[in-house]
Amino acid sequence: MLELKSIDAGYGSFQALFDVSLDVKAGEAVGVIGPNGAGKTTLMRLISGLIRPLKGRIAMEGTDVGATPPHRIVSLGIAHVPENRRLFPRLTVSDNLKMGAYMQGARAKYAERLEFVFDLFPRMKERRNQMAGTMSGGEQQMCAIGRALMSNPKLLLLDEPSAGLAPVVVQQVFELVKRIRASGLTVLIVEQNVQQVLRVVDRAYLLEAGSIRAAGTAAELAASDTIKQAYLGV
Amino acid sequence: MNRQLAGWIIALIVLVAVPFVHRDPYHLHIMVLILIWSFAYTSWSIMGRFGLVSLGHGGFMGIGAYVTALLWNHLGITPWIGIPLSMVTAGVLALIVAYPCFRFRITGHYFVLVTLALSGIVLQVITATRDYTGGSLGYTPQRAPSGKGLLALQFDDKATWYLIALAVWVVGLVVWRAIDRSMIRHAMEAISEDEDAAAAAGVNVTAEKLKITLISALMTALAGALYCQYQMFISPDTVSGIAVSLQMVFAAIVGGVYVALGPTVGAVITILLAEVLRISFGTKAVGWDNLVYGVLLVLFIIFLPKGILGSVIDLVKSPRKPPRGHEQQTVPVARR
Numbered sequence: 001m002l003e004l005k006s007i008d009a010g011y012g013s014f015q016a017l018f019d020v021s022l023d024v025k026a027g028e029a030v031g032v033i034g035p036n037g038a039g040k041t042t043l044m045r046l047i048s049g050l051i052r053p054l055k056g057r058i059a060m061e062g063t064d065v066g067a068t069p070p071h072r073i074v075s076l077g078i079a080h081v082p083e084n085r086r087l088f089p090r091l092t093v094s095d096n097l098k099m100g101a102y103m104q105g106a107r108a109k110y111a112e113r114l115e116f117v118f119d120l121f122p123r124m125k126e127r128r129n130q131m132a133g134t135m136s137g138g139e140q141q142m143c144a145i146g147r148a149l150m151s152n153p154k155l156l157l158l159d160e161p162s163a164g165l166a167p168v169v170v171q172q173v174f175e176l177v178k179r180i181r182a183s184g185l186t187v188l189i190v191e192q193n194v195q196q197v198l199r200v201v202d203r204a205y206l207l208e209a210g211s212i213r214a215a216g217t218a219a220e221l222a223a224s225d226t227i228k229q230a231y232l233g234v
Numbered sequence: 235m236n237r238q239l240a241g242w243i244i245a246l247i248v249l250v251a252v253p254f255v256h257r258d259p260y261h262l263h264i265m266v267l268i269l270i271w272s273f274a275y276t277s278w279s280i281m282g283r284f285g286l287v288s289l290g291h292g293g294f295m296g297i298g299a300y301v302t303a304l305l306w307n308h309l310g311i312t313p314w315i316g317i318p319l320s321m322v323t324a325g326v327l328a329l330i331v332a333y334p335c336f337r338f339r340i341t342g343h344y345f346v347l348v349t350l351a352l353s354g355i356v357l358q359v360i361t362a363t364r365d366y367t368g369g370s371l372g373y374t375p376q377r378a379p380s381g382k383g384l385l386a387l388q389f390d391d392k393a394t395w396y397l398i399a400l401a402v403w404v405v406g407l408v409v410w411r412a413i414d415r416s417m418i419r420h421a422m423e424a425i426s427e428d429e430d431a432a433a434a435a436g437v438n439v440t441a442e443k444l445k446i447t448l449i450s451a452l453m454t455a456l457a458g459a460l461y462c463q464y465q466m467f468i469s470p471d472t473v474s475g476i477a478v479s480l481q482m483v484f485a486a487i488v489g490g491v492y493v494a495l496g497p498t499v500g501a502v503i504t505i506l507l508a509e510v511l512r513i514s515f516g517t518k519a520v521g522w523d524n525l526v527y528g529v530l531l532v533l534f535i536i537f538l539p540k541g542i543l544g545s546v547i548d549l550v551k552s553p554r555k556p557p558r559g560h561e562q563q564t565v566p567v568a569r570r
Contacts, residue, residue: 048434074436086431088424099424102417103436151436 001026001186002047002078002155007056009039009046015054016042018210024155029177029187031197031218033231034207040190041083043207044159047188048080049073060155075103079153083160085144089133093124093143096132100150109152117146120179138169145176149185156180158189162196174200194231198222249400253393262392264509268501269399270461275489275497276406277453278482280413281446283491285426289479290331290349293356294324294451296474298458300360300367303375303468306386308366313387317459321452327352328451329444336440339429350476357475372469375462387463395464402460403498406453410494413449422446484531490541499543 002024009017016039024030034040045051047058049070058065060076068076079100088096097117101110118125121142127135132143141161148156158177162170174196181187181200191197198204198218206214206227214221221227253262278291301320305311311319331352335345360367367373378386389395413419421442424432433439462468471477481504489500508523515522538545 050430050433069438070433071436071438074434080434082431082434086428086434088427088431090427091423095420095423099420099432099435099437102421102424106436107417147435 001028001061002188003057003059004043004047005057005059007046007058008054009042009051010054011042011051016210017046020056020207020210020212022205022212022215024186024188026154026186027184028203029181029189029201031201031204032188032190032207033192033194033197033204033221033227035192037209038207039210040207041159044080044083044157044190047073047157048078071103074151074153075105077152077154078157079148079151079155080157081144081148081159081161084163085140087132087140087144087147090131092129093132093135094128096143096147097124097128097150100147101152103151106151110150113150113152117149120149120176120183121146137165138172141165141169141173142176145180149180153185155186155188158187158191160190160192162191162193170196194227246404250397253396257393259392262396264505266392266395266399266464268498268505269396269403270457270464271485271505272498272501273399273403273406273460274454274457275482275485275501276403276410276494277450277457279486279491279497280410280453281450282483282486284422284446286443286447287346287483288349288447288450289346289476289483290328290352291450291454291482292353292473292475292478292480294328294454295458295461295478296356296360296470297324297327298455298460299462299468299473300373300458301455302459303373303462304366307376312385313459313463314385317387317456320459321455324451324455325448328447332444332447333440336443341429350479353474353476353479357470360470360474368469370470372467372472374467377466388466399460399464402456407494409449409453413446414494418442418445481527484527486541487539488530488534488541490544490547492540493543493547496541496543500541503542 004020004022007017007020008015009020020039020043022030022032032040032043042051046053047065049065049068049072053066056066060073060078063076065073065076065078088099091099097114098110101107101113106113123139124143124146127139127143132140135143145156145158145161161173161177165173170193177187177189177200187201189197189201198221201218203215203217204221205212206221214224214226216224222232252265256262274291274295278288281288298317298320301323302313302316305316305319306313331348334340335348340348361369364370375386375388378388383389389398421432421437424435424437425439425442429439458473461473465472485500485504486497487500488503489498490496504523504527507526511523511526534541540548
């Protein structure tokens with residue numbers, strides 16, 4: 001479904017990603033794990049078109065993402081839940097969700113999508129008239145995921161969904177990711193919380209200092225010595 | 235909803251009836267000025283309410299006034315064609331300045347500075363080309379021969395001007411309302427909160443910002459052209475330049491940029507204030523209004539950021555809603 005081939009990317013003279021290749025097949029949940037500054041967020045921003053690759057090709061179901069403006073990428077079926085959620089804090093929860101269904105195609109299915117999101121996050125229904133910035137971190141994360149789901153995506157990009165959340169809430173968020181997957185979506189998730197993410201995904205890539213250092217099924221990675229020592233603390 | 239519509243219609247009928255009942259030329263003159271400036275302030279607020287603070291609108295207003303007058307005097311082009319041409323000129327200039335700003339993410343203070351430069355440039359051009367524009371001494375459209383008043387859009391009758399200004403002002407409010415109810419408003423609100431997140435939600439950030447800037451610039455140029463046709467005298471200080479830009483920001487903020495009638499309330503207050511100072515102190519108080527504006531602006535930004543009308547509406551509305559405990563307490567926190 002999504003394919004990245006030997007991508008180089010960076011900001012100005014600083015290069016953040018070196019020859020990164022990865023792919024996500026329809027229906028899969030794939031994780032990208034790695035420490036701070038490994039280039040995980042850069043990877044996400046590349047896929048949703050907020051920055052452009054210096055080299056290499058990104059394709060979503062055959063369409064060249066690198067040449068598509070960000071607002072069009074949404075209509076290719078990619079929805080991005082940015083790091084730190086990036087809600088519109090002074091808009092209400094329903095207005096935030098409405099913005100998620102901004103694209104023409106999604107507007108037609110607005111009511112249907114809203115029901116789907118409220119079904120998934122009953123809490124959002126209770127809070128729909130509240131300003132998004134006044135909710136707790138976990139609720140804001142739900143709202144951000146809900147906003148992304150409003151565009152009726154095929155592929156959901158989750159950037160550090162556990163960032164800044166209490167451990168209990170982190171578990172809830174990952175439970176939600178499982179349920180979103182079960183509803184048929186493909187998920188690409190970037191995380192530092194390796195232990196949690198390996199329980200949710202099928203496959204994962206290890207990204208360090210801008211390069212892919214390891215790849216494999218979740219079970220393989222969880223069993224590998226490097227990852228055990230460096231990330232799982234066992 | 236219907237009650238609101240009925241209220242608008244009654245208010246409109248009353249406003250249309252005014253010049254037929256009350257013919258005092260001075261009062262009509264003040265009302266025409268208020269309506270034209272209200273329209274200009276409304277035009278500014280159409281983009282200002284989304285955090286796109288422009289100090290370039292004096293430039294657009296000046297272009298509206300000067301292009302219309304120059305076309306009439308030098309080429310004999312009737313303002314009926316000259317005004318649309320002046321609006322197009324302002325629109326093109328707005329796009330030329332705004333496109334690179336939006337494309338390269340020049341936002342916040344930097345955007346304000348770029349637009350400030352735009353005002354300055356228009357002012358300099360008008361002053362420098364004094365052979366054509368009269369420079370800082372000002373400029374007067376040529377009087378049309380009698381009987382050709384309609385063609386030249388020149389009317390001696392204040393009541394006629396009042397009705398024209400009223401119609402344009404209503405159009406401004408209609409545009410405001412149309413934007414308020416469209417997806418542009420949602421897109422622009424999202425952009426003003428977080429451009430990246432808006433883009434990730436599928437908003438074409440550059441296009442939406444350009445759209446709103448273009449609408450605002452076109453309307454502002456129309457305000458300038460109307461002002462020129464009504465006053466029959468324009469000078470760089472009264473329709474162009476930074477002072478006019480600042481006056482727009484001030485009036486819009488005082489009245490309230492987030493509500494349709496806010497800029498109008500701002501125009502009523504600023505124009506009446508200037509008149510009261512002028513009448514009661516005469517030449518002794520030249521420039522006092524600017525001093526008072528400055529002090530008021532500081533006070534408003536600190537204590538009433540939503541402006542007079544915005545705050546009044548909040549006051550009227552809030553007791554009606556029964557307190558919903560948790561929600562009511564948390565809301566103000568986010569407004570800081």
